[in-house]
Amino acid sequence: MTKLTAVLEKLGYTQLTSKEISHTFSGAYTSDLLSDVMGNAEEGSLLITIQAHKNSVAVASLIGMPAIILCNGRTPNDDMIEAADQENIAILSTTDSQFVSSYKIAQLLGLM
Amino acid sequence: MRKCIDVHTHSCLSPCASDDMIPAVIAIEALDKGIDILALTDHNSTRNLPAFSQACEIAGITPIFGIETTTIEEIHLLSLFKTLEEAMDFGTWIESLLPPLKNNSRLFGHELVVDVEGEVLEELDLFLYGPADISYDELVLKSLNLGALAIPAHIDRHANSVISNLGFLPPLPYSAVESIAYPPTVDTGPYTVIQSSDAHYAEHIGRRRFFIETEKEGFDALKEALELNAVTMLQS
Numbered sequence: 001m002t003k004l005t006a007v008l009e010k011l012g013y014t015q016l017t018s019k020e021i022s023h024t025f026s027g028a029y030t031s032d033l034l035s036d037v038m039g040n041a042e043e044g045s046l047l048i049t050i051q052a053h054k055n056s057v058a059v060a061s062l063i064g065m066p067a068i069i070l071c072n073g074r075t076p077n078d079d080m081i082e083a084a085d086q087e088n089i090a091i092l093s094t095t096d097s098q099f100v101s102s103y104k105i106a107q108l109l110g111l112m
Numbered sequence: 113m114r115k116c117i118d119v120h121t122h123s124c125l126s127p128c129a130s131d132d133m134i135p136a137v138i139a140i141e142a143l144d145k146g147i148d149i150l151a152l153t154d155h156n157s158t159r160n161l162p163a164f165s166q167a168c169e170i171a172g173i174t175p176i177f178g179i180e181t182t183t184i185e186e187i188h189l190l191s192l193f194k195t196l197e198e199a200m201d202f203g204t205w206i207e208s209l210l211p212p213l214k215n216n217s218r219l220f221g222h223e224l225v226v227d228v229e230g231e232v233l234e235e236l237d238l239f240l241y242g243p244a245d246i247s248y249d250e251l252v253l254k255s256l257n258l259g260a261l262a263i264p265a266h267i268d269r270h271a272n273s274v275i276s277n278l279g280f281l282p283p284l285p286y287s288a289v290e291s292i293a294y295p296p297t298v299d300t301g302p303y304t305v306i307q308s309s310d311a312h313y314a315e316h317i318g319r320r321r322f323f324i325e326t327e328k329e330g331f332d333a334l335k336e337a338l339e340l341n342a343v344t345m346l347q348s
Contacts, residue, residue, distance in 0.1 A: 033186055035211065035243050053271050055241070058219040087219075 001026055002108055004067055004090060007046075011104050013069065013092040016076065017084050023066035027109065030102045034059045041065060048101050052076040057083040057091075066090065069105070071098045117334065118142060118321045119151035119176060119192060120265060120290060120308035123160040127221035127240055129312040134230035135160055137314055139167035145318030149334055151176035151308075153190050156210055156240045158203025159225045165196050166228040174330040180265055181206050182242030183251055188265040188272045190290065191255040194331040198258065209244035248274065252284045261287035261335060266310060268298045288338045292320065294345045304341040321345075 001024040007013050008021065015021060029041035030048040034055055037047060043064035049056060052074040060068055067090040070076060076091065084091045094101055106112050121138055122129035135152065142150045150173050152164040161177050168175035177199030178192040193199035214237055215223055223236035246254070255262040264274045267281065267289050274281055275298050281289070288304040291297075296305055307320035323344045324337035337343055 034241075035184075035186060038213070039211070051271060055271075058216075061219055062216060 001044075002110075006108055007067075007069070007092060007105070010108065011094070013094045016070075016081055016091040016093050017089070018081075019085055019088060019090070021090050023090055025066050028102065028105045029065075030098050032098070038062065046105060048098055048105065050074050050098065052080060054080045054083045056080070057087055057089055060089050061087040067092060069094060069101055071096055071101050113326065115148040115324050115326060115333065116146050116318075116321055117149040117306075117324065118147050118308050118311075118318050119149075119178065119263070119306070119334075120153050120180070120190060121151065121311045121317060122154055122180075123152055123164065124222065124224040124226060125154045125157055125160045125236070125240070126312065127155070127215060127217070127223050129154075129221070130314070131222055131224060132314060133312070134226050135164035136167040136170075136228055136230055138164070138311075138317060139171040139173055141314045141317045142173055143171045145321075147173065147318050147321060149174045149176060149330065151178040151190075151192050153178035153180040153192075154240070155180050156182055156206050156242050156244060157223075157236070158199050158206075159234075159236070161196055161199055161203070163226055163228045170228070176331055176334065179203055179206060181244055181246075181251060182272070183246060183248040184243050185248050185277050186243050186272055187248045187274045187277050189248065189251055189255070190261075190263040190265050191251075192261040192263065192287075192331075192334075194259065198260070202255075202258065202260070206244050207238065209246055210238060210240070210242060211245075213239040215239040215241075248278070249282060249284060252286065256285060256287070261338065263288050263290050263306070265290050266292050267300070268292050268296060287335070288343075294320075304338050304343055305345075306338070306343055307345050
C-alpha cells in the first residue's frame, strides 16, 4: 500500500478537500468515462481523470476508491468538494495530463 | 401568438433531481412562470410521463414528451415526442439498453415513479445514470426517424455535453442545440439555438427558456419554429 500523502509531498499535487489525508492506495485507474470506471476500476485504486464533478465522487465511493486526481488543472464545482468530504474521498489537483500523472503514480506504486 | 417554452426538466424519477419534483409540481410551477409548452426529460426513462401528461392537462399547459438519454460517449441528448405513446415506447427501448446495475440511492438519489397526485407507485431499482448502449450519432438519427426532435443538451457544459466529450459538434440534422449561455460561448454551427432550464429543483423551472411566435399549437408549433429558426431568447 502506498500513502496518499506521498502524492502531495513527492509529486507536489494540491489537496482540494478539507479533511486530513490518511488514505492509502494499492493501484490506480485512469479514465474519463465514468461508466468505464464503474465497470473496471478496483477498490483501493486512485481515480485519475478530468471529470471534475459530483458524479465522479459517487462512482469512486461506489467502488471504494480513496481519492480522485483531477488532471490538466481542472477545477471542480463546490458541490464536488462537499460530496467528497462527506464520503471521505480526497481530491487532489495537478496540471499534469492523465498520461503524465499515470506515469508518476505508477512510479510511486513501484510498478516501474 | 407568443409562446414561452422550456423543454428540459427533471422529475423525481431522475436520481439527481429533488424528490419534491413530482410532475404536478413541475406543471404548476411552469404555469406560474408563464410557460406555455413544457417537456419532461428524465434521465434514460419515461416512467413519469403519464403523470406529467395528466398534470399538464389539469394545469392547461401543452406537454411535450421527452427523455434525456446518456449515449455510450456519455453525451446527453434530448429526444422530444409529440405523443405519450411514442415516448413511452422509446423510453422502454432506452431502458433496455442501460447497463444492468442497481441504483444506490444514498450516493445518487432516489428514482421515484409517481402518479399525478404524487403518490409513489414504485422506486426504480435500475440505475438510470446510464449510459445506454447506443452511439450519439445513431441515437440522433434514430430519434429523428421516429419523428422526434433531437437536441444535444447543454452543449456548452464541461461535462456530458457533445462538445466536452467529443470536442466538436458532429454535422447531423439536429432539430436544435441547447446552450446554457446566450449568446452561446461555443460554436453552434448552422443550428437553431435554444435555452431551457435543466431544472432539477422546482425553483429552477423556467430559469432559462425561449419564445416562439406561432399560430399553431403544441409540438407542431415547436417543430416548425425550430426548423425556421424563429426563436427568441433573453440575453443571459
